[in-house]
Amino acid sequence: MNSSPRKRWFGLVLVIFVCMIGLSAPFQHFAAFPNELRLFSGQLKRLQYGVPVHAEVTVDPKMLQINGSTRESLSVNLNEPLSLKPSQSGQTSMKVKLFGKIPFKTVKVNVMPDLRVIPGGQTIGVKVKSAGILVVGHHQVLSGKGVKKSPGEEAGLKLGDLIMKIDDKPINEVRKVADLVEQAGQSNRPLVITYKRNGVLAETKLVPIKDAQEHNWRLGLYIRDSAAGVGTLTFYAPQQGVYGALGHVITDMDTQTPIEVGEGQILQSNVTSINKSQNGDPGEKRATFVKEGKILGNIERNTPFGIFGKMHENPNHSYSDKTIPVAFAEEVKEGPAQILTVVNGQKVERFDIAISHVTKQPSPATKGMVIKIVDKRLLDKTGGIVQGMSGSPIIQNGKLVGAVTHVFVNDPSSGYGCFIEWMLQDAGVLKDGPGASTSGTAA
Template structure:
């Protein structure tokens, strides 16, 4: 065989082997993108879609915890057909996927958690929150002399959104504490040692009050606030845990747009008095009031990206449910019909039809999990779509609580975003986060 022919044959043979290797490697790489863990509820059959790249089979090491399609032996897995899991009891099992039914390429931890049911809300609530310190919302200049204007706070490097927690070593519990410290420091002509939170950072600084010649008092040159109030919607009440979740999004200060760190707070009964309808460019709002004698429904302990959470001892009045319903994992949410629960007049919760038009693939907590569109003509007639104050309205699909309304599309008020209930339940402490559940022992 001459040399050119030999080289050509060797080249073809090399290309053939490369093709074989790439066909074997590509499926293995695709398996790496599959989830490392799947959570399911005990006693409730679950469908899990695994986008396997090639003919595969699945087997579990603990069929007493999780069965596969009612069988103990391996079952086939395809892209088109979901894998049916049959959780028997709480614990953990390992689901092994085998390429071509022979080569183990991926192990998925199946974490079976206790069945969970919560009561959907929909009630309009008044929200009163006090920050864990004094929030800086602006600077202003003080007339300290004929031609002298100063802002001691700005000169000390204090920024908008900073949370002042201590002055001269004393923890602040209200604006009144600031006034006392400022007057004391001004009269003694001494500066104030300040500790503040700036995001996750703790900052220390020192500022000296200036005497306001116009108002004849000592000032810091800062606009500050220690509380906020508003209206939202209750999402769920978890009777077994005695907690609730509401709003579906973080409470931020209206001036600085920074999230409020909760020191204390309450949610109370609220009564919707009127609706300012949504229009393109104007999201509209619920107008509601809550009086001093309004019934306190619960406290506020946390303010997170997915809403506010705290203790609640009883299912509030006007609930459409007397007991809990199942909740859905994010992977169970489907595009198609659903309903929201909300109040548009007085205190009566009503159901309204919507369509889920997009579902995001979220394996970790993230906002804007789904896109929804209001289809109920009655709700559109009353509100024009989604209005401010409707955030937190629970979304129910196929008899399961799946999420909450969070935001309106300003230019299309019939549409908006929602978050998955799974992430709200994690922040409420009702459902364990995945990194926590990995440490649980099977049993």
């Protein structure tokens, strides 16, 4: 056999050998060794790589301890669990040398200040007043000349537009609009409308028409200035005096556009009954506001991850008054978990779920995980996830990891959840860090 075929055979064997190594579990674990780690100060983090290799790990012992050691360098077996405990917040690094000699990787370690929150689960009443007047529809006005038209539509106003000013006067209450329209109509002059569309301010002129039947001046618009509903409190951060709830944005029921909050409140709420979910028909919690004068907190922001604002004390009927740690997005794993929610009255209960899919999200995005209700009690009571359950905290291994956000319309036992990290960022208590195709509806 000449050398050329021998070289080809050798090359083929080498390729097969490399592929087998690459597909082996130890090698895959080895390749999964991170370039960056995020930790909370004071919280123990366990890493498991299952690589049968000894290594020397070098750290700053003033910031990070490996396996409880206060030494700068430590020999470790990467086939055994590695425990990391940061003692103060800041940035540091962890250098890993294989067999104590071969430089393998320098891991960047970001240590955040310790963060603990009280998980929610309470059903809350939500009252929101928008930052302006929301256009939710057009209607035709019959003029004295027998012509039907909508002045608002002719002025170019569309559904979802937010009217911020009329004749340069800030406006956010529907009841104040009628007087301005009447004055402009009697003076036979157009109204100057300042509105916001997709975050951009614009201006138009609108000429009111006198309704031949009602004998008053009309804009030809259906408008709204507020919204109300029920949802679930996700967490209360007592040290910062803030809360997060819902896990998804509040939208107007007609236009499906996010509501820009002018002001708002959350209140205690009492669940009176449950309309069970069925395939193709998401159920809902029926609830009443309790003591409307008792405001739990204000609403300052309405974001894709829920509503956020100030809260000065933990609400009544908590599952527990004790704080628990929170998890970064990359810590959430497929497997058993629990949710806290109310199915009767104001009692918060704990129910078993399974996290069936986790999406890697290095930056904020909705639908971070797919969850499935496995608790027979909850399935018997609700049929699965129902509207009003959005915001129910998801707890895994003693940490708050996320919140329920949506139910799958065709399988109400399953739905989406968002990572708690993104809610904590929107609440302002955590600094910024670096799905299935099934249709869903907000829970």
